[in-house]
Amino acid sequence: MQLPSFLEVYSGLISTPSISSTDPTWDHGNSEVIAKLAEWFEALGFTTQVEVVAPGKHNLIAKKGAGEGGLLLAGHSDTVPFDQGRWNFEPHALTQANDRFYGLGTADMKGFFAFIYQAVKNIDWSKQNKPLYVLATCDEETTMLGARHFTANAPFQPDYCIIGEPTSLVPVRGHKGHVANAIRVTGQSGHSSNPALGVNAIEIMYEVMFALMQLRDRLIKEYHHPGFEIPSPTLNLGHIHGGDSPNRICGCCELHYDVRPLPGISLDGLDNLLRGALKDVQDKWPGRIAIEALHEPIPGYECQHDHPFILGVSELCGQPSQTVNYCTEAPFLQQLCPTLVLGPGSIDQAHQPDEYLSFDFIEPTVNILSQAINKYCFTE
Numbered sequence: 001m002q003l004p005s006f007l008e009v010y011s012g013l014i015s016t017p018s019i020s021s022t023d024p025t026w027d028h029g030n031s032e033v034i035a036k037l038a039e040w041f042e043a044l045g046f047t048t049q050v051e052v053v054a055p056g057k058h059n060l061i062a063k064k065g066a067g068e069g070g071l072l073l074a075g076h077s078d079t080v081p082f083d084q085g086r087w088n089f090e091p092h093a094l095t096q097a098n099d100r101f102y103g104l105g106t107a108d109m110k111g112f113f114a115f116i117y118q119a120v121k122n123i124d125w126s127k128q129n130k131p132l133y134v135l136a137t138c139d140e141e142t143t144m145l146g147a148r149h150f151t152a153n154a155p156f157q158p159d160y161c162i163i164g165e166p167t168s169l170v171p172v173r174g175h176k177g178h179v180a181n182a183i184r185v186t187g188q189s190g191h192s193s194n195p196a197l198g199v200n201a202i203e204i205m206y207e208v209m210f211a212l213m214q215l216r217d218r219l220i221k222e223y224h225h226p227g228f229e230i231p232s233p234t235l236n237l238g239h240i241h242g243g244d245s246p247n248r249i250c251g252c253c254e255l256h257y258d259v260r261p262l263p264g265i266s267l268d269g270l271d272n273l274l275r276g277a278l279k280d281v282q283d284k285w286p287g288r289i290a291i292e293a294l295h296e297p298i299p300g301y302e303c304q305h306d307h308p309f310i311l312g313v314s315e316l317c318g319q320p321s322q323t324v325n326y327c328t329e330a331p332f333l334q335q336l337c338p339t340l341v342l343g344p345g346s347i348d349q350a351h352q353p354d355e356y357l358s359f360d361f362i363e364p365t366v367n368i369l370s371q372a373i374n375k376y377c378f379t380e
Contacts, residue, residue, distance in 0.1 A: 029056030107345030
């Protein structure tokens with residue numbers, strides 16, 4: 001059997017829609033792309049296991065070699081939706097132009113599996129003494145359901161893990177978490193000519209926002225991590241909607257906000273801080289303020305900068321590890337083993353029209369993955 005080429009695998013990944021979205025009109029599931037990955041890695045001598053995580057949502061675990069420990073190469077097989085009409089290239093096709101690969105998932109991050117595939121094809125496996133695993137997850141772009149499921153049910157424990165998110169091949173050893181909540185204020189509508197006829201939800205929301213801004217300042221004052229470009233947690237008021245007419249007392253107002261906690265801040269502790277900040281307002285307006293999570297919270301993550309794994313991969317890449325402010329599946333996989341984030345392409349292209357990955361990343365990515373596999377799966 002003739003193995004498909006790097007381009008054939010890359011093109012097959014990008015041309016197979018696997019959008020995950022909380023909007024069912026967008027959501028494709030990822031079963032088809034997982035089936036293709038399983039077929040390709042089986043052809044390379046891997047044993048594969050496809051796990052049904054939810055209807056239409058699958059994880060793939062592929063293994064080559066025997067023994068304990070080894071290296072896990074991981075990534076998500078889903079993509080975000082795309083902006084209709086803003087793409088100059090077909091999102092679900094791999095287009096080569098301007099010394100770049102264009103297509104949805106080229107950088108973030110289905111394309112990473114093509115690089116793993118190519119690195120594996122080039123390796124002499126005769127002296128392998130530890131297993132190589134490949135994990136492809138579902139729903140990273142929404143709930144991180146795949147990574148949560150895998151961590152809770154992991155059938156093995158690797159020595160180390162590399163997640164191939166786009167980092168421009170800079171090793172990333174830590175990032176902040178993400179908490180996103182909705183606060184809904186329920187007032188009482190009425191005619192604006194007589195304020196006593198109602199309870200203005202916008203005015204109550206003003207008190208809520210004031211309390212959140214005080215919390216934001218407290219987070220900046222009390223929490224600090226010098227390893228991050230933005231060294232404190234951030235709190236952002238991202239969306240607000242309330243009322244329907246200037247001559248009606250606003251009966252309902254909703255605010256969406258997010259917090260980016262530093263590694264080491266527990267999610268329960270942060271939730272207590274958030275609810276504590278709003279306690280006085282809630283006591284003043286009983287039954288009118290409700291808080292609801294927009295998605296399951298994601299903790300911060302960090303692998304120590306001087307850990308041998310971080311130092312070893314940094315040496316392979318020729319540059320020191322860094323921290324970033326966006327989120328990945330690393331907080332979950334880090335529960336199993338030391339984990340870093342390292343992959344081709346730039347995060348600047350993620351979630352953007354005309355997403356692309358430069359040809360310049362092809363050879364360096366395959367080389368780094370090949371060296372990492374040799375370092376952590378072969379006899380010295």
